[in-house]
Amino acid sequence: MGGxxxxxxAAGVIAAEHRIDAGxxxxxxxxxxxSPDVPTIGVGEGTWxxxxxxxxxxxxxxxxxLRECDASFKQGTWFRDWRTGNGDTYSHxxxxxxxxxxxxxxxxxxxxxxxxxxxxxxxxxxxxxxxxLAPKQITTPEYAFVVNYGYHLDAGKxxxxxxxxxxxxxxxxxxxxxxxxxxxxxNGDIHSVTxxxxxxxxxxxxxxxxxxxxxxxxxxxxxxxxxxxxYLFNDTALAAQVPxxxxxxxxxSCTHSTAQTAGWIWDIGLPTRRGTxxxxxxxxxxxxxxxxxxxxxxxxxxxxxxxxxxxxxxxxFAPGHxxxxxxxxxxxLGMSSGFIEPLEASAxxxxxxxxxxxxxxxxxxxxxxxxxxxxxxxxxxxxWNQIIEFLKLHYVLSERDDSAYWVENRAARSxxxxxxxxxxxxxxxxxxxxxxxxVDDLFPTPSYQYILYGMGFRTAPRRxxxxxQDQRQRQASELFRKNAARAAQLQQAxxxxxxxxxxxxxxxxxxL
Amino acid sequence: MSKFExxxxxxxxxxxIKTGYSAALGDAVMFAMTFPVEFRDxxxxxxxxxxxxxxxxxxxxxxxxxxxxxQNLFLKDDGWDAAYVxxxxxxxxxxxxxxxxxxxxxxxxxxxxxxxxxxxxxxxxLFDSEGxxxxxxxxxxxxxxxxxxxxxxxxxxxxxLLKHELLEQITLDIAFNDGSKQTLQGxxxxxxxxxxxxxxxxxxxxxxxxxLQPIFMAVASLSRTRDLIERRNxxxx
Numbered sequence: 170m171g172g173x174x175x176x177x178x179a180a181g182v183i184a185a186e187h188r189i190d191a192g193x194x195x196x197x198x199x200x201x202x203x204s205p206d207v208p209t210i211g212v213g214e215g216t217w218x219x220x221x222x223x224x225x226x227x228x229x230x231x232x233x234x235l236r237e238c239d240a241s242f243k244q245g246t247w248f249r250d251w252r253t254g255n256g257d258t259y260s261h262x263x264x265x266x267x268x269x270x271x272x273x274x275x276x277x278x279x280x281x282x283x284x285x286x287x288x289x290x291x292x293x294x295x296x297x298x299x300x301x302l303a304p305k306q307i308t309t310p311e312y313a314f315v316v317n318y319g320y321h322l323d324a325g326k327x328x329x330x331x332x333x334x335x336x337x338x339x340x341x342x343x344x345x346x347x348x349x350x351x352x353x354x355x356n357g358d359i360h361s362v363t364x365x366x367x368x369x370x371x372x373x374x375x376x377x378x379x380x381x382x383x384x385x386x387x388x389x390x391x392x393x394x395x396x397x398x399x400y401l402f403n404d405t406a407l408a409a410q411v412p413x414x415x416x417x418x419x420x421x422s423c424t425h426s427t428a429q430t431a432g433w434i435w436d437i438g439l440p441t442r443r444g445t446x447x448x449x450x451x452x453x454x455x456x457x458x459x460x461x462x463x464x465x466x467x468x469x470x471x472x473x474x475x476x477x478x479x480x481x482x483x484x485x486f487a488p489g490h491x492x493x494x495x496x497x498x499x500x501x502l503g504m505s506s507g508f509i510e511p512l513e514a515s516a517x518x519x520x521x522x523x524x525x526x527x528x529x530x531x532x533x534x535x536x537x538x539x540x541x542x543x544x545x546x547x548x549x550x551x552x553w554n555q556i557i558e559f560l561k562l563h564y565v566l567s568e569r570d571d572s573a574y575w576v577e578n579r580a581a582r583s584x585x586x587x588x589x590x591x592x593x594x595x596x597x598x599x600x601x602x603x604x605x606x607x608v609d610d611l612f613p614t615p616s617y618q619y620i621l622y623g624m625g626f627r628t629a630p631r632r633x634x635x636x637x638q639d640q641r642q643r644q645a646s647e648l649f650r651k652n653a654a655r656a657a658q659l660q661q662a663x664x665x666x667x668x669x670x671x672x673x674x675x676x677x678x679x680x681l
Numbered sequence: 682m683s684k685f686e687x688x689x690x691x692x693x694x695x696x697x698i699k700t701g702y703s704a705a706l707g708d709a710v711m712f713a714m715t716f717p718v719e720f721r722d723x724x725x726x727x728x729x730x731x732x733x734x735x736x737x738x739x740x741x742x743x744x745x746x747x748x749x750x751x752q753n754l755f756l757k758d759d760g761w762d763a764a765y766v767x768x769x770x771x772x773x774x775x776x777x778x779x780x781x782x783x784x785x786x787x788x789x790x791x792x793x794x795x796x797x798x799x800x801x802x803x804x805x806x807l808f809d810s811e812g813x814x815x816x817x818x819x820x821x822x823x824x825x826x827x828x829x830x831x832x833x834x835x836x837x838x839x840x841x842l843l844k845h846e847l848l849e850q851i852t853l854d855i856a857f858n859d860g861s862k863q864t865l866q867g868x869x870x871x872x873x874x875x876x877x878x879x880x881x882x883x884x885x886x887x888x889x890x891x892x893l894q895p896i897f898m899a900v901a902s903l904s905r906t907r908d909l910i911e912r913r914n915x916x917x918x
Binding site (some may be wrong): 306307308309672675676677678679680681 | 735736738850
């Protein structure tokens with residue numbers, strides 16, 4: 170129930186996994202009920218690399234996707250002003266540190282004096298950021314890469330492409346109607362929904378993609394919403410589309426995130442425009458002041474005229490999530506299950522994970538559904554908690570004291586216990602494999618390293634030297650050298666994002 | 682750099698073309714582009730692989746001549762050591778120029794004035810004293826014509842292979858006798874398993890388009906890889 174990225178991604182992943190199109194032995198029907206009157210909110214113009222496998226799983230060609238969704242390549246996030254507010258920068262690239270499986274380079278990097286930034290020292294990817302270079306070449310097959318990447322995309326166009334693919338290729342039935350009533354079964358499940366124009370629709374499993382309204386999970390079942398604003402203060406976003414200064418202006422390789430006095434501004438490069446927005450805490454800054462900061466940013470990147478022309482769209486949101494996500498025969502995903510803030514673009518990846526788990530674990534009958542639901546709830550509560558902890562990490566490491574917002578972000582009561590514990594440990598030992606809780610952790614250990622050492626966090630040297638310490642330091646130096654050589658090589662070999670995207674438009678990428 | 686001009690009697694009357702094959706004449710290339718109607722000749726001497734145009738990402742067929750950039754194992758002191766020289770090599774420094782899409786101008790012979798084969802005092806004359814095309818030039822024009830028709834026929838070949846998923850990536854890990862190793866990447870070959878599963882109607886359509894025989898020629902050509910490795914082994918001994 171509900172279209173948008175959440176509804177159509179879920180429909181696509183489930184339909185592709187189970188094959189329910191006309192030519193198959195249909196065992197169930199997948200119906201997507203979408204209100205013709207409710208505009209989709211279009212959150213999440215940034216994806217993770219996981220989107221490549223999701224699109225592949227759904228059976229979309231990357232060429233079609235890039236062409237039709239006004240999409241570009243995203244290789245990570247570039248942060249500015251988060252640490253001191255005085256023009257400091259660091260990167261969180263999608264590529265894990267070189268030889269990460271065997272070697273933890275962090276302690277070796279910390280031992281260096283005069284080292285390049287952590288991300289620059291351990292991955293060649295960040296070398297592509299300054300000149301807006303692409304993560305692949307025109308000869309690289311669809312979904313393959315030279316360096317890891319996800320996408321920036323136009324969420325409206327994305328939902329539209331998914332809708333066409335789901336209805337035309339995957340056998341998803343699209344019903345455009347408003348749900349007037351939810352009808353309970355005797356056992357407390359949802360038996361059916363009554364629509365205004367398509368009659369009653371009976372279902373075994375109801376997937377709630379109705380956005381913040383959470384019509385089934387929240388409204389019908391009354392599953393409580395748990396605010397996380399005590400940890401993460403942001404509750405308002407001002408979004409504005411900014412034109413390029415000229416049509417050849419380079420397209421950025423990563424999301425730019427620039428901290429402000431009570432939030433931060435995102436800046437995402439699509440082929441035809443830039444998507445910017447200010448996300449902030451309404452308790453710490455007025456909407457007018459927040460707008461002024463956004464306009465100042467737009468003036469800086471695109472000039473006075475662009476700033477005068479924009480009409481920022483305001484979105485209020487409550488940071489938090491439902492207490493559980495799968496209740497009886499109803500599972501919520503997307504904003505109906507929760508939303509924190511766009512930092513680190515976790516919205517779409519959570520939808521992909523949810524859709525993937527529903528598709529993989531699709532209950533064979535009603536009896537096993539409660540087992541699947543319990544497992545699902547455990548897993549996704551862990552994901553939400555990690556999102557909260559990992560996003561908070563960005564704030565607690567800041568040294569900014571130019572506003573109450575930054576100071577309060579470091580107050581002990583605003584820091585989740587687990588994060589406090591992790592930070593205590595990491596002062597003595599840099600995070601590595603043992604810090605991962607599960608193989609499917611949303612944010613893997615390298616991400617923690619990139620944020621910690623990007624923000625200037627120091628891990629003290631270990632007090633025991635260990636055997637072969639000299640040899641290990643030599644091996645690490647060799648890896649740093651190899652990485653620098655690879656970075657220089659990639660800077661020569663990789664095309665600009667805009668150049669590659671126009672080639673994709675003209676020639677397409679090969680499937681192999 | 683290349684500087685192409687449409688061939689004409691006035692400007693190019695005095696030009697001569699150096700013949701023979703050598704690195705100095707621009708023949709030190711790792712592969713030469715080829716096309717389906719040439720596959721029969723090519724497979725008698727060279728492995729036929731498919732690779733991508735670095736500019737467009739589009740596939741084309743190529744006769745493999747060496748294992749690394751600028752290595753042509755068929756170049757010897759006394760010329761080209763094989764019974765058949767790929768047409769795309771033979772045609773140097775000429776090129777058939779056609780108009781863009783939708784342009785029905787007849788194909789024109791043009792030549793690359795910056796090509797090392799182009800000379801003023803050495804090689805075969807392009808025109809005789811009366812300004813008529815020389816026998817040498819007429820032969821080249823006939824070759825270009827054949828080449829042009831072959832390339833046109835081959836236009837749909839790659840699309841057909843892709844449509845039936847008949848290409849697959851091939852990575853050649855080769856150990857030479859001198860202990861050195863080379864990994865050849867970025868090449869594709871005919872996906873034999875899928876080829877042998879094709880149904881009658883598909884085989885018939887491939888045959889009618891003139892693509893079936895070249896597909897099998899490309900499959901057979903891979904046996905020439907052994908000869909290429911031998912040539913590479915002899916090089917360093």
